[in-house]
Amino acid sequence: MEFLNASVIPYFNYWIYVVLMMIGLHAMITKNNLIKKLIGMSIFQTAIILFYVSIGVKTGSTIPILEHHHDEGHAETAHAVAESGDHHAEETDHEKSDHGNNEHAIEADHGIDPDHFANPLPHVLMLTAIVVGVSTLGVALAISQSIYKDFGSLEENEILAKIKQGGPGVDV
Amino acid sequence: MDSVVHSSLPLWACLASLLAAPAIVLFRRELFLREATTFVAAFVKFGLVLAMLPIITSGKVIEFTLVEGFGGVVAPILFRVDGLGMLFALVASSLWIVTSLYAIGYMRGLHEHSQTRFFAFFAISLSATLGVAFAGNLLTLYLFYEMLSLATWPLVTHHQDKEARTGGRTYLTYLLGTSIGFALPALIFTWIKSGGDLSFAGDAILASADLGPAQGLILLLAFCFGFSKAGMMPFHSWLPGAMVAPTPVSALLHAVAVVKVGVFCVIRVFTAVFGVDLLAKLGVATVISWIAAFTVIVSSLIAMSQDNLKRRLAFSTIGQLSYIVLGVSLLSAHAVQGSMMHIAMHAFGKITLFFCAGAIFVATGKKYVSQLSGLGKTMPFTMGAFAIGAMSVTGVPPTGGLLSKFYLVWGAADAQQFALLAVYLVSSVLNGVYFFPVVYRAFFKPAPEGEAAVEGIREAPLACVLPLSITAVGSVLLFFFPGLLLELTKLMTGAQ
């Protein structure tokens, strides 16, 4: 129980991500059916995404979207921001003031406390990873359809047996 | 110190035959033009070599850098002509002229196929040979050494039959295997030990390197076996295998160019890589001496048992090559001089013998010693030349072989190596034992019954007989006029 409290509970996300990854990897290596391999691949990839997202979590933070009353018109705020951007260049230290949900606090950027927002970078990266994942899945499915057309099967052992026989559909 | 002349002559001498190769291919339909090209290239080459001779004899050295080395990254590709290189180049390029003539007679006489390819690769091989002769550093040497192995492969396997295939396989296995397996690592090790210097100029490369006896021995063995064209046992069996080649190839390449490139490299290793002083200090050269001595004796014994004439000659060559290696490993000035001279003397003698073997084959189709009875009557010129060649190789006056053997024995005496001196003497006797029965059989045994019908002189074509006569005369002349050779070899040993 002590072990649980010390190294499992605080890192529970990471433990589960490893477990999911192992499940996925094991399926990718050992499953006989190609579609099952791909299911394993999906699990494997989501596990990695889970890991990344877990890095970016901050306790007590909110989603990485600054609240913003955008009914006040863009041009005006843009102007203000441009000014404050210049202003900012001189001030380098980020003083930590209270997080304010009002327009003003956003514009004077040093009013934003980074600890109040989840880390956006892993999210961005994982958007890309998801896209890559679905693209790979699509190509893999296309290849499996093509394999099925040639071999009439999606079971790896049957395909290998057919290749060995040099049976119909196999042009070696 | 020798002064250096910068000139592109060595490059052109090298390129003369290389550039001829495409021309030969181009004229493959015009037999006359093709052969004329070969001749022109041979003469041009010889002329270029001769043009360099006065510079060399005046004690200078010609250098030419083909590709620069950058900041010690890698050695440059560089030509450097000195006495030894000159000697070798002279022998190779002069004999090419003769061999070209002989090859035309031989190839036409036997109606060989793919003559164009034959002549083209022959020319490339000569380029590589001269490249080795003129190499200015170990890298360049290695480069042309490998080029020679590869360029001669199509010549060895010329017949393209099963035997040629096996012979060619052995040939490449031994030559490439040893050069990649031993010579290349030895080369790189030298490069590291010497701190990035591979040049033959000046002091020996490893003269000031920090090298223990064990390392030195391993390195030396790696070089000597790596340049297995020198035919030291146990890496000798490529040479008998290569005898499947047409005779002109065996004659020029496997009596002169290729094998001499091997011993040439070994001499370079002894004199320019290690340096006599270092070897004397390490005391490892005796190992090589004994390996060479073993090779000399054993190959002579094997030669006696060979019935195939060309194979007998091949084993004789192996023995003679080890003479040279043995001589240089004695580390005495006279022995080294003798070794260098033996390159030339043996070249003339052995090429004569091969020419004769080929001429016999062209005229009668006979390959075996036991078939030669009575041949002296039908082919007197050929067999006469054979006798002279045999004398030269054995070391009987008045032939050039005597001189070089004399220097070798002298050197052995200088070095106080009387056991090795005995090896020289015993093996000379053995040489006689395996050559003179051939001559005796040809001249004094009656022809076998079935062939008695042949009357008068039935020589091979003139193009075959003329070259062998020239080289036979050459062997004799070298006995009487060895001045140039002595001068060139002195340049080398004097410089040490």
Add this chain to the structure above:
Amino acid sequence: MIVPFDIIILIFLVITALISLRVRDLLGATMILGVYSFLICLLWAEMGAVDVAFTEAAVGAGVSTVFMIATIYHTRRHSSD
């Protein structure tokens, strides 16, 4: 700290993953993979990664399930393992 909600979802994730790999009916396996995707998308939303969750909902639970079904439809529904 981790809220119990997380723990429950995480455990369910493992269970769904195992089931989808165990089930021999590929159509069922795909459906359960959809459930898995949906669960993980909930988890991410809870962790503050709304954009990722949104994408996963659209892609993992939506489109890729459709892609898989399209393939299974043209091949074999039954898997040997």
Add this chain to the structure above:
Amino acid sequence: MSEQLPAIILLAPLFGALLTGLAGNRDHRRCFPILISALAVSFGCAIALLVQVSQSGPIDYFVGGWNTERVPLGVGIQLRIDALNALLLVVITTVALLTAVYSFRRAGEENTEKTPQFYMLFQMLCVGLLGITVTADAFNLFVLVEVSSLTSYALVAMGSKSRGTVAAFNYLIMGTVGASFYLLGVGYLYMQTGTLNMAAIHEILADPAFGKSSTVFVAFILILVGVWIKMAFFPLYGWLPNAYSYCPSTTSCLLAPLMTKVSVYVMIRVMLSIFGADWVFQSLGWSHTVVWLAVIAILAGSVLALAQVELKKMLCYLIVAEVGYMVGGAWLANHWGMVGAIYHILADAFMTLCLFIAANIFIKHCRADRIDQLEGLFKRMPLTSTGFVVGALAMIGVPPTAGFFSKWYLLRGGIESGQWGYVIALLVSSLVNAVLFFRIIEIAYFGKNPAESHDHAHDEDSHQGQAGEATLLGGEGRPATVIPLLITAAIVILLGVFNAPVVEIIQQALEGMPVVGAAAAAR
């Protein structure tokens, strides 16, 4: 405009691909000019970059202009071109250009109705490879790896051979595992350092506190294993031989020289630019183990190559062995080993290209891919054979080809670091290569075996009928296939003869990221 070259070099093939998609579908003949011009622009950029870099040092390029004073490093994506990747860019664009010329009409025959798609994938693959090379952002590298992998899966699967499809599936599974491992490794690094920029990570990891960090350690292993899978390093090579030998010929000419080499580049980049030599060689201290793995890779690759009867398969196993050369060289942990590994990347790319083009011409010509069916080709196809022989000699390591000099540097590194196992493995593999290639040359040179001559008699006749011996090049392939081969062969030789300036540039690259790091030098 010249400061925009790092972006343009990738954008040219990208726009090429898009234009091919828009314009090529209607008329397939438009594809080829677009391809050539796009790659030519890239090639020009690569040359210009190489010149620029070798004269005035590395170029930093910040996409989106995120390099003002107040923006910390790593906020935007940085492209960085030093001498190392400038060389690689030249190699990639040259190989791509030569393969493009080779594909003229060939691609159309192999993918009749999908020619535009083939060319689009071709160009996107180039985009991916070039992008991998120029980027200085660890995550961006992953994205571009996926661009190149995804296109290469498709290129492999496009072929008409059904085994190619199966191979593509395996390739995809392995490739995804590899890329995912890399991604995971980058995640671990990000977790410890908070940035994705290679230089920034390097700066943080230079702190000795990270020498013992198990996270960084695991990150390194993950990245390394991921890259090893991608480059088919020995125990992880399973996907490669089938994928490269059952794919269409143009694809094999493009993938075989480039994919593994670029992965090796990534490994070197990760070792030197992200983790740094100090960390990799000193803190980790694994170089002996990895070099021994490389030794096994070299020997296994060579032995497996010996066992093959199909020409392209054999070449594929040789790639496995060559990968062992490069990994071993990079892990010798000394200057010359690294120089050798990098030089071998260049040399091997052209050697492999040379052999694959020649092999493909042979195979097309004989309509057979077994080694023993290549009889008598030298007589019929002297030019192609010359190209093949040059490639073979380079593989064996005969001077003055590039293969010799890469071995020279690798051996030098091996001897200097006392890794005798590696030295011996290199030599053994050279000898095995000699056996392999002379077996082929023998068959091709000697013509048919007397025993089985009747089988192929008709084949011979048909060719005699077509061309006979009347013309020198009667039996040759199309000029569009033979010319790139001869250019490649010439490059193999020239790269060898003029290796010194190339090595000079490599050394210049290594000045920026020394192999023997400060810690080792201080000891």
Add this chain to the structure above:
Amino acid sequence: MKWFGLIATVFTGILLLSAVPDFAAFGDPDSPANGGLGDHPSVSQYYITDTYTDTKVPNIVTAVLADYRGYDTMFETVVIFAAGIAIFAILRSFSGPVAPSHPTAIDTSVEGDHQRIIIGTTCRVIIPVIQLFALYVVAHGHHSPGGGFQGGVILGASFILVALAKDLSAALGRFSEKRYLALGSVGILIYAGFGLLCVALERNFLDYEILHRIMPATDPIMARSHSMLGVEVGVAFTVTAIMFAIYANLSSKGRLEQGF
């Protein structure tokens, strides 16, 4: 293979777990990734504090995605596009129509036509809503979760729904192969075109700031914001096209006839 797989998996698992105790605690705002290391402030802090001043986009993820790391996103789009082309290249077959007698794995025989009517009507009602929502997701990505990619997927899904509800040829009638392939290219063309425009104006690739010179009524910062919308639209185009393309090919074995 089974044992090898198990060993490899377990080994990987142990390796990964071995590093877990070294991790910063879950949710720690001061972990290196979140809070930075000593004198190296983490880049994510910069994103959170400065995105609004830099770009005027409240959704930090969108800003990072389309601007700071826009280069990544462009290639992410290229990945999608490549996948579409790849699937076309692998699967598309132009051979003549084949009798639809091939056995199908899933029994789709619907009992009677009335179900089809129900589905058809429902789809007719909801598809416009879905498409409208998709456009909203694209356009509103600056302020709320979403953006080009999510919107594109939804838009693509709406076409897939058409194909599911009626049949593939009906969907292809609205969105033909020629069109979706072109749209895929155009999407990236828009994205890369924005980048190239910046190059043409002598700034670095994708440095949108300079575009205020040619965009009416903007300043450098709003130029960033608007350009992001532009590239998101490009992403949406490509994703829409390719999602549908993938489905169309997968569901008809590359013949683009019936589908299911």
